[in-house]
Amino acid sequence: MNSKTSHSSSQRYEGCTLTGALSITTQVEDAVTVVHGPEGCAHHNVSLLHAAMAEQGHPAIPKIVPTRLSEQGVIFGGEEDLAATLRAMADRRPGVIFVLTTCITETIGDDAASVCSEDYGVPVVLLPTAGFLGGCFSDGLNAALTTMAAKADPVEGAGETVTIIGEKNLEYEVEENFAEVERLLASLGLEVGLRFVRDVRYADLKQVGTGRLNVLREPSLAPVGEALKERFGTPYISSFPIGLDGSIAFLEEVGTLLGLRTDGAVRREEERQSAMLDSFADLRGSVFSIDPMTFRALECTPVRRVMEALDLQVDSDGAGVSLPYSPPVGTAGIRRLLHRWRRRVHA
Amino acid sequence: MKQIALYGKGGIGKSTTSANLSAALGAKGLDVLQIGCDPKRDSTRMLMQGVWIPTVLDLIREKGEDSVSTDEVVRKGFAGVRCVEAGGPEPGIGCAGRGIIATFRLLERLGALQGDVIVYDVLGDVVCGGFAMPMREGYAEEVYLVTSGELMSLYAANNIAKAVARLAKRSKQTCSLAGVICNAKNMAGEEELVREFARRINSEMVAYIPRSRTVQLAEVHKQTVMEYAPDSEQAAVYQELAGRVLTNDRTSIPTPIEMDELEDLALQFAEI
Ligand code: SF4
Numbered sequence: 001m002n003s004k005t006s007h008s009s010s011q012r013y014e015g016c017t018l019t020g021a022l023s024i025t026t027q028v029e030d031a032v033t034v035v036h037g038p039e040g041c042a043h044h045n046v047s048l049l050h051a052a053m054a055e056q057g058h059p060a061i062p063k064i065v066p067t068r069l070s071e072q073g074v075i076f077g078g079e080e081d082l083a084a085t086l087r088a089m090a091d092r093r094p095g096v097i098f099v100l101t102t103c104i105t106e107t108i109g110d111d112a113a114s115v116c117s118e119d120y121g122v123p124v125v126l127l128p129t130a131g132f133l134g135g136c137f138s139d140g141l142n143a144a145l146t147t148m149a150a151k152a153d154p155v156e157g158a159g160e161t162v163t164i165i166g167e168k169n170l171e172y173e174v175e176e177n178f179a180e181v182e183r184l185l186a187s188l189g190l191e192v193g194l195r196f197v198r199d200v201r202y203a204d205l206k207q208v209g210t211g212r213l214n215v216l217r218e219p220s221l222a223p224v225g226e227a228l229k230e231r232f233g234t235p236y237i238s239s240f241p242i243g244l245d246g247s248i249a250f251l252e253e254v255g256t257l258l259g260l261r262t263d264g265a266v267r268r269e270e271e272r273q274s275a276m277l278d279s280f281a282d283l284r285g286s287v288f289s290i291d292p293m294t295f296r297a298l299e300c301t302p303v304r305r306v307m308e309a310l311d312l313q314v315d316s317d318g319a320g321v322s323l324p325y326s327p328p329v330g331t332a333g334i335r336r337l338l339h340r341w342r343r344r345v346h347a
Numbered sequence: 348m349k350q351i352a353l354y355g356k357g358g359i360g361k362s363t364t365s366a367n368l369s370a371a372l373g374a375k376g377l378d379v380l381q382i383g384c385d386p387k388r389d390s391t392r393m394l395m396q397g398v399w400i401p402t403v404l405d406l407i408r409e410k411g412e413d414s415v416s417t418d419e420v421v422r423k424g425f426a427g428v429r430c431v432e433a434g435g436p437e438p439g440i441g442c443a444g445r446g447i448i449a450t451f452r453l454l455e456r457l458g459a460l461q462g463d464v465i466v467y468d469v470l471g472d473v474v475c476g477g478f479a480m481p482m483r484e485g486y487a488e489e490v491y492l493v494t495s496g497e498l499m500s501l502y503a504a505n506n507i508a509k510a511v512a513r514l515a516k517r518s519k520q521t522c523s524l525a526g527v528i529c530n531a532k533n534m535a536g537e538e539e540l541v542r543e544f545a546r547r548i549n550s551e552m553v554a555y556i557p558r559s560r561t562v563q564l565a566e567v568h569k570q571t572v573m574e575y576a577p578d579s580e581q582a583a584v585y586q587e588l589a590g591r592v593l594t595n596d597r598t599s600i601p602t603p604i605e606m607d608e609l610e611d612l613a614l615q616f617a618e619i
Contacts, residue, residue, distance in 0.1 A: 071449055076408055077440035108442045 016131040019045050020140025021100050023169045024148070025127070026062040027197045028205070030095030035066045036082050036112055037102025042066035052170040065089060069104060078105055082115045090120035095202035098144075099126045106130035123202070125151070138220055141166065145224045148197065148205050155209040155232060161193025163211030165228070165236070166221040169198060171326055173336070180330035181215060181240055184247060187265040188254055209234065213258060216240075218326075242327045243302020243334055244273050250330075273331050277309055280338045285311050286345050287318030300327045306334055312341075319344040349464045351525065351592060352487030356503035357471030360530040361493050362390045363562060364588075365468035370394060370573035371582075371589035373426030378462040380421070381428055382454070384447055384481065385470035386435025394424035397569030402434020403450040412449070417457045425574045429462065444477020451486055460486070464593075471503065479510050482522040489525035489598055491553070494544070496529070496537035498613045501544055505609060508548045508601035515600045523598035526553035528588070533558040540616035547612070549602040553595065554588040557581075 018035065022045050025033045035042040042064050049062040067073070067081045082099070089097050097120070101112050106128065116126040127147055129140050145166055162185055167174055182192050194200065196208050209232035216225050218239050225236035235257045241250035248266055255262030303323060306312075321344050328337050353361045353368075362383070369381040383390025388402050400422045406415045424430045433450040435443040454460050467481045481487040490511055494504040504527065511524050527545035529552055531537050538555050545552040561582075565575035572581050604612075 071445065072407065072412070073441075075404065075441050075443070075446040075449060076436045079440070108445075109439075 015048075015137045016041075016045075017129040017133075017135035017137065017140035017143075018100055018102060018131060019048065020135075020137035020142075021098075021127050021129045021144040022049060022062070022064065022140075023137075024141055024144035024197045025098040025100070026064065027169055028096065028098075028200060028202050030201045031063065031098055032089045032092070032094045032096075033062075033064045033098045033100060034082070034085050034089060035064055035100050035102060036078065036085075036105045036110070037066065037069050038104060039066045039068045041102045041104075049170070055172055056174060063094075074104060074108055077108060078110050079112075079115050082110065082112060083118070086115070086118075086120050086124060090122050090124075094122060096123045096125060099124060100129045101127075103130045103132040106133060142221065142223060145197065145221070146227055149208050149224060149228055149231075151205065152208040152231075153206045159193065159210040159212060161191050161211050162213045162215060163194045163196055163208060163234070164192055164198075164217070165196050165214050165224055166217045167195060167198050168217055168326065173329070173333070174198070176332065176336065177240060177329040180332040183332075184241065184250060184269070184330060185215075185254065187268065188251060188260055188262065190254070190258075208232075213237070213254065240329045242300075242329065243305065244331055245305065246302060247273070247330045269331065276331060276335050277306075280310060280342065283310050283312065283338065283342055283345060285313070286341075287313045287315045288321050288341065288344070289316045289318040290314055291320060291322035293322070302327060302334070303337070306338070310338075319347065348462065349489065349593070350467070350487055351464065351489045351491060352467035352469050352481050352522075353491050353493050353528070354469050354504075354507045355471055355493035355530075356500040359471065359493050359495060359500050359503075360556075361471060362468055363393070363566075364493055364528060364530055364556065364585075365390060365466050366393045366571045367573055367582075367585040368588055368592065369428045369464075369466050370426045370571040371585045372464050372466075372593070373428040374573060374577075374586075375589065375593075377464055377593075379426075379428045379464050379466065380431065380460070380462045381466045381468060382431045382433065382450075383468045384433045384450075385468070386433075386438070386443055386446075387470075388432040388434050390468040391422075391424060391428075391430035391432055393566065393569060393571045394426075394428050394430050395422060396425070398422075400430060400432055402432040403453060404434040404436065404446050407449065407453065412453060415453065415457075417459050420454070420457070421459050425571060429459075431459070442475075442477070444475045444480065447477045447480050448484070451480070451484065479514065482511065482514050485521040488521050488523070489592075489595070490522055491525055491528050491592075492550075493528045493530050494541060495532040496534045496540045496613075496616070497532060498610070501541075501609055501613065502606070504544070505548065505603050508550075508603040512601050512603055524548075524550050524601045525592075525595055525598045526551050528553060529555045531556060531558050534617065536616040540613065543616065544609075544612060547602075547604050547608070549599050551597065553591050554584070556584050556588070 046064050067085045069078045073081050099116050116124045214234050214236035216238050241247045251262050251265050321341050328334050353365050355361050369379045372379045403420050422430045435446050467487050492504040494500045529541040542552040559581040561576050561579050565572045568575050
């Protein structure tokens with residue numbers, strides 16, 4: 001079902017299905033992603049991904065190649081264009097070629113599956129991503145993760161590491177959020193093995209079944225978590241921890257799932273949180289005016305809790321701030337939020 | 348310049364009617380262009396003495412759109428009628444609707460869409476947007492529905508009337524219904540049935556073309572009736588149609604009827 005196009009909820013995560021899948025495939029370092037369709041479908045995605053990567057300090061051009069379907073391809077069918085592009089890309093010996101379809105190639109009925117099933121000497125993975133069929137960004141993202149997970153090798157017995165599933169590769173604080181989860185896991189003596197999918201090579205993806213535990217970025221990835229649980233028996237946590245209470249709950253949930261003692265780690269985390277709040281004592285009683293565009297995010301309980309803890313008020317006369325689109329991850333997410341607010345108060 | 352289009356069920360005889368109409372118009376000394384809009388590309392074959400002319404889309408496919416010249420796509424046939432076949436992709440591949448659009452754009456760019464009369468012979472059994480294209484884009488200004496008295500053929504004609512009525516609501520619309528041509532199967536009561544059908548959809552039967560062996564004979568000689576038997580009764584029928592088309596200035600916005608009404612109509616006239 002299509003869940004995009006509502007103006008009130010329009011943001012970067014609700015674009016075309018293609019964009020969702022690209023946010024995953026372009027994170028596989030040795031992959032080339034072929035967009036089977038007109039150049040425009042690839043172009044605006046290249047700009048978006050490039051901008052997002054630059055914001056995150058990685059100004060690389062994503063490896064996306066369109067089949068550049070023209071009117072000729074639309075009239076006579078684009079299968080030969082796809083095959084030619086695949087042959088040309090295969091010559092470069094990438095680790096994998098992902099093939100993403102578009103509205104137009106699905107409309108004219110190109111049989112991309114059979115073109116992809118031929119032997120090009122490198123693995124070719126097809127992802128149907130025509131937005132008009134009712135998909136949106138998150139469908140493309142889920143489909144990419146599910147398809148890649150299905151390619152993983154079977155495993156015997158759980159390993160030692162934790163696998164991170166479905167990071168939001170286009171969000172500003174993707175690395176900070178990862179670091180926070182990694183820190184919390186480390187406080188329980190756990191290590192992250194695979195980031196599925198960020199900064200990996202195609203061969204690494206095969207290990208998605210080897211973790212002891214999967215941590216999903218957000219609850220909407222539940223189908224991916226379930227699929228992995230069914231296939232490899234790996235338990236999962238359905239979301240990154242949100243805010244202060246979320247961090248504590250996260251530690252406890254990991255402990256329960258893996259049978260670990262958590263009281264020490266929880267106590268240290270609570271101390272860390274109160275020390276962090278103390279360091280913002282200068283903000284006590286401050287007044288903020290919240291950017292109306294982001295006002296709904298105030299309903300985010302973890303933000304409310306911190307505002308109450310520091311006795312922060314909302315009033316149109318106060319220092320203008322905006323709230324983040326995605327709720328702050330962990331103790332560190334709250335600290336960064338408060339830092340931004342402090343800069344506004346002292347501006 | 349008159350731009351007319353013949354629409355109707357596949358196999359009803361649109362190409363035979365179009366080719367003979369064009370030939371009759373050409374014989375009157377008019378500059379006529381006939382464009383076959385069907386991947387089957389057999390619209391202009393009888394005008395070309397059985398020669399399959401290269402299609403616009405084949406040429407586009409082989410040479411690229413920019414290298415195609417007017418001489419390659421427009422061929423002169425009987426009575427000076429200039430013939431074009433749009434063609435299409437291989438069955439089951441790509442989008443022929445888009446192909447028809449590309450063909451028209453190319454002809455326009457080449458300046459080939461001119462003359463006294465342009466006859467568009469439009470494919471019958473198509474449901475996608477491509478089939479309405481000549482009407483939608485304002486190429487076909489006067490639409491003629493070709494039908495026999497058979498129910499399925501009337502049904503198709505009624506559906507096309509729906510398309511014309513729908514397009515007529517648009518602001519830039521230029522197409523309207525110019526009449527119904529009965530290409531008879533020689534069923535009893537057929538002429539009255541088609542005449543009444545035409546009246547019900549707010550139009551008029553402009554020609555009754557009886558079924559004739561001459562048509563088949565002309566066909567095996569790879570000629571239009573106008574060329575094969577210019578003095579035959581059948582040739583006179585096409586000449587009359589040509590005269591009617593040239594002078595026809597009565598067009599209408601059709602009022603398509605319901606399937607039930609169509610069936611009742613057929614029952615009422617058919618002498619079973
Ligand atoms: S919505 Fe369709 S046409 Fe637009 S970019 Fe996505 S795939 Fe291309």
